[in-house]
Amino acid sequence: MQIMRVSKEYQAYLLFPLAMFYWGLVYWRNLFYKYGFFVSRRLPCHVISVGNITVGGTGKTPTVIFLAQYLQNKGKRVAVLSRGYGRSTKGTLLVSDGNGPKVAWKESGDEPFLISKKLNNVPVVVDEDRFRGAMFLVQQFNPDVILLDDGFQHRAIERDLDLVLVNSGDSVFDHKLMPYGILREPWLNIKRGSALILTKTNLKKPPPF
Secondary structure, eight states, rough: OOOOOOHHHHHHHHHHHHHHHHEEEEEEEHHHHHHSSSSSSSSSSSSEEEEEEESSOHHHHHHHHHHHHHHHHTTTOEEEEOOOOOSSSSSOOOEESSBBSSHHHHHOOHHHHHHHHHOSOOOEEESHHHHHHHHHHHHHOOSSEEEEETOOOOOOOOSSSSEEEETTTTTTOOOOOOOTTSSSSSSSOOOOHHHEEEGGGEEEEOOOO
């Protein structure tokens, strides 16, 4: 079987138009939220979103685990809500009621499964409809705080704190939008967040001078 290799130059010609189309979708979606055509709904509890602006690992899962433990130590009832990327199931799924995972990792997705293993007394739910999953948590567990795992682009739920994680060894400014690059939305949209957290600072390479 012959494998056709596409040079980087031709990849740019192929992917750049798709990236511009994707930019248009992101731009209009955010504009509709800004002017109220799309509405973010409020939950009867506090919401903290942990997200990023690039594809790839920025340390969201360890941050969610840290925040959950920190809030627990402050006496708060905490729950975690994720979409569950890569899972074999659909709909609302209770990954953990606070006593470890109740399902296999393939059913929940690997990150929610890991979170449910690391956290005690913290229910974990996955749902592609974030608001539906959040209301399930509210009705079943009455949390003080819901942590939205990978929530920066999912704006259907209002949040009290919007944390944006950036890999400190990664130059966001040099990246392009998907699928041409790894940006999930233009880097200037970071200003929508409440706070920027630089992660993996211990792994950052020193400048070559």
